[in-house]
Amino acid sequence: MTSLDRYMARLIALPLFSTLTIAAMLLVLDRIRRLFDFVATEGGPISVVWRMLANLLPEYLGLGIPIGLLLGILLAFRRLAANSELDVLRAVGVSYTRMLRVPFMYALILAALNIAIVGFVQPKARYYYEQLRFELRTGALGASIKVGEFTHFGDRMTLRIEQSHDKGRKLDGIFVYYNDKGTSYSVTAQSGQFLATDDPNTIIFRLTKGTLVHKAPNFTVPRVLSFTSHDLPIPLPRYENFRQRGGRNLEFTLPELAKLGHASHDEGQRDSSRSEFHFRLVEVATMFLLPLLAIALGVPPKRSNSGFGVFLAIVMIVAYHKVNEYAASIGELGRIDPLIALWVPFCIFAGIILWMYYQIAYVPGGQPIGALERGFGKIAKLVTRYLPGRGRKKESAA
Numbered sequence: 001m002t003s004l005d006r007y008m009a010r011l012i013a014l015p016l017f018s019t020l021t022i023a024a025m026l027l028v029l030d031r032i033r034r035l036f037d038f039v040a041t042e043g044g045p046i047s048v049v050w051r052m053l054a055n056l057l058p059e060y061l062g063l064g065i066p067i068g069l070l071l072g073i074l075l076a077f078r079r080l081a082a083n084s085e086l087d088v089l090r091a092v093g094v095s096y097t098r099m100l101r102v103p104f105m106y107a108l109i110l111a112a113l114n115i116a117i118v119g120f121v122q123p124k125a126r127y128y129y130e131q132l133r134f135e136l137r138t139g140a141l142g143a144s145i146k147v148g149e150f151t152h153f154g155d156r157m158t159l160r161i162e163q164s165h166d167k168g169r170k171l172d173g174i175f176v177y178y179n180d181k182g183t184s185y186s187v188t189a190q191s192g193q194f195l196a197t198d199d200p201n202t203i204i205f206r207l208t209k210g211t212l213v214h215k216a217p218n219f220t221v222p223r224v225l226s227f228t229s230h231d232l233p234i235p236l237p238r239y240e241n242f243r244q245r246g247g248r249n250l251e252f253t254l255p256e257l258a259k260l261g262h263a264s265h266d267e268g269q270r271d272s273s274r275s276e277f278h279f280r281l282v283e284v285a286t287m288f289l290l291p292l293l294a295i296a297l298g299v300p301p302k303r304s305n306s307g308f309g310v311f312l313a314i315v316m317i318v319a320y321h322k323v324n325e326y327a328a329s330i331g332e333l334g335r336i337d338p339l340i341a342l343w344v345p346f347c348i349f350a351g352i353i354l355w356m357y358y359q360i361a362y363v364p365g366g367q368p369i370g371a372l373e374r375g376f377g378k379i380a381k382l383v384t385r386y387l388p389g390r391g392r393k394k395e396s397a398a
Helices: 002-040 048-080 085-091 101-138 256-265 267-288 290-298 308-333 339-360 369-384 390-398
Strands: 148-154 157-166 170-180 183-196 202-215 223-235
Touching: 002 048, 002 101, 048 085, 048 101, 048 183, 048 267, 048 290, 048 308, 085 390, 101 256, 101 267, 101 290, 170 202, 183 223, 256 267, 267 339, 290 308, 290 339, 308 339
Parallel strands: none
Antiparallel strands: 148 157, 157 170, 170 183, 183 202, 202 223
């Protein structure tokens, strides 16, 4: 690797990893509040939030890596152009194609990482995330007993606790009601404590200083018992097992999608599997076009420091991602073959990017966004001219 390649690698690395980190953090911050609300509503332990976020991280990386690659290369070439280093390199005979060596090395490494994430890691992480949501809804993670509210253990038992101390180890002001086929008992106690047993489906609730009222069909009057200590067995509800992985196409790995797309006897599943398979491949293949797009939009016209190229690059990659999502949904419905629905837009997008790169690399004075830059600059001047602050300055000068 030459000194030029090392210099380019350093220029690209900082904005690339900074953008990737910021994008991942923004996506995490957007989701973490909703996860805390969901876990608190379901009464689950707060620690499960971090497990759910860990299972969402591969999905966020799959979205953030292409944007990080694009902005890393684009900002690096924009810096070269702003410092006139790009003009020096071009003057000594270094072509844009030669300068693409390091960007394509980054693209190759990140594309391999991305296909490993979206093809193998993300499907399994998505399944584990859905499993955690299921366990929270069913209470299999151990729903917390909320102080001052009635907590139901299945359909037969209701529990209410007035106060909790020592992180839930000591409970005060206890009321328990149990009813099974006409036989019921009501218990009030001053304090209590949960104890584990050898049976994983049963726990012991040791009550202290209370009263038990027992009713049954064969009792003429309810039986009342005052106790100093009483052990009350509480059967834990049985929860259904979570479904097997693969309930959704998002949970299949790439080899599994390829197998289902050819071997499935269900036409709907075959179309949806092929659509998801080609969607993931197209998203990864797009990464090899990003270095060309970054150069075409990262080098501004002469005597211009507008950031329109950065804005347009983000708009293009996000819009193309949405087009792929729409094409995948159309292919999933079977209206268009997924191969055509996803790869035809890819070829069109690739043609646009190759034309833009050809203009800047091989056409003398070529600038693919020159006209757009000039139009954007005129609009910006027109807007700033009529801003309230600008108008007051002009009046004061007059």
